[in-house]
Amino acid sequence: QVQVVESGGGLVQAGGSLRLSCTASELNVFNRAMAWFRQAPGEERVWVSCINWNDGIKDYADSVKGRFTISRDSVKNTLYLQMTRLQPNDTAMYYCAVQRLYAPCSRLNVDFWGRGTQVTVSS
Secondary structure (H helix, E strand, O other): OOEEEEEOOEEEEOOOOEEEEEEEEOOOOOOOEEEEEEEOOOOOOEEEEEEEOOOOOEEEOOOOOOOEEEEEEOOOOEEEEEEOOOOHHHOEEEEEEEEOOOOOOOHHHEEEEOOOEEEEEEO
16 A cells, blocks of 8 residues: 655744655655645645656746755655745645656646645744
8 A cells, every 4th residue: 555654844943944755655656756735724735846756857836946945866765845945934734745657746646645744934
């Protein structure tokens, strides 16, 4: 059974940094993209960043471009999100998502979700 597990969330002051990690067990992520989404209280879940596992091509939402970096370690089968210059409006539950085979990153194309890791940024 596929399990997607995030870690690395926490409480940080504005301007600080955090690194999120995500592992997908019992799943070969080759030919898939993996993504990070986030959901603030009372709001919809929105896409943050995406990486194609095969070629490492990345994409970012405008709100995080220049501050967040997505990466993957193919040996460890682990996805990362390095977050810098965090702001209070980055506060949200962050979810790791495995996309369907050969599908582009989109909430509609998610095969597997993690349970999320909470990021809270204080002002």
